[in-house]
Amino acid sequence: MKKSTLIALTAALILSCFSYLQSQQTGSVAGTVTDARTGRAVSGAAVNIRNTQFSALTDNQGKYLINNVPAGKYSIQASAAGYDAQIRKNITVKAGSTAPADFKLKASVPAKDEKNRLVYDVEA
Numbered sequence: 091m092k093k094s095t096l097i098a099l100t101a102a103l104i105l106s107c108f109s110y111l112q113s114q115q116t117g118s119v120a121g122t123v124t125d126a127r128t129g130r131a132v133s134g135a136a137v138n139i140r141n142t143q144f145s146a147l148t149d150n151q152g153k154y155l156i157n158n159v160p161a162g163k164y165s166i167q168a169s170a171a172g173y174d175a176q177i178r179k180n181i182t183v184k185a186g187s188t189a190p191a192d193f194k195l196k197a198s199v200p201a202k203d204e205k206n207r208l209v210y211d212v213e214a
Contacts, residue, residue: 116185117161117183117189118155118156118157118158118187119137119156119181119188119189120154121153121190122152122192123195125173126195131151133148133152134170136168137168138167139156139166140165140167144159163182163183164183165178166191169195172198
């Protein structure tokens with residue numbers, strides 16, 4: 091076997107081992123976001139792993155999945171228009187597995203101004 095072929099095969103083996111090890115150091119977070127009062131799915135809710143770039147939106151059944159999350163402990167936040175945000179702390183992501191994190195969001199109660207009119211707090 092030629093020396094250049096042997097070097098190329100060795101490099102390919104090292105890279106594939108690195109990719110395999112990298113994939114074994116991550117896990118996923120999955121769950122459902124529902125309305126706390128009705129139990130209905132909240133579609134389009136934003137689910138964010140705080141202090142990271144990892145996030146997802148819920149589907150029509152209120153389900154979400156965040157892949158390739160490095161193993162560790164996280165705080166995860168779910169929010170949606172018309173609901174108070176909820177944070178789940180100490181969610182442990184283990185390599186090669188999926189950590190469950192379900193949310194039951196409570197509807198926001200709008201404040202009233204001095205003339206007893208409803209005032210909605212909208213983030214820009």
